[in-house]
Amino acid sequence: MATPASASASAASTTASTVASPSASDSPARAWALNSPQHSAVTSAFIPMAATIMSAHGDTAKVGKACTAVAKTVNGQQPEAGSPAEWGQALGYLQKAAKLCDPVTAGDADAYDQMQGDFSSAVNHLKPLTDQI
Numbered sequence: 001m002a003t004p005a006s007a008s009a010s011a012a013s014t015t016a017s018t019v020a021s022p023s024a025s026d027s028p029a030r031a032w033a034l035n036s037p038q039h040s041a042v043t044s045a046f047i048p049m050a051a052t053i054m055s056a057h058g059d060t061a062k063v064g065k066a067c068t069a070v071a072k073t074v075n076g077q078q079p080e081a082g083s084p085a086e087w088g089q090a091l092g093y094l095q096k097a098a099k100l101c102d103p104v105t106a107g108d109a110d111a112y113d114q115m116q117g118d119f120s121s122a123v124n125h126l127k128p129l130t131d132q133i
Contacts, residue, residue: 042094049063064106
């Protein structure tokens, strides 16, 4: 699944660079992201998971561990008031992926594929959001 990994890297890179360099002409999405503790926390967990999926593709133990870190951040979260629609959708897919961390860590290939699919769907919703940020 090279495409989801490269999409993850792109979204992670875009998120990291845009959050680090705010501009005076902030869009509503950018203003929300810069002031959102939820966005900061989830992004801080998402980026290492994307990197792990790329660098340890197929290593269920490593990917499962990264998934568990994301799960600690996203489980039980509701999108913040004022967050863009894409954020809620991405958060939902990250929560779906987080439910698969234990089976992935245990080496379940089907759970790994499903987690990859959910993570890729999250990336697909994060990409338009990061483009606005």
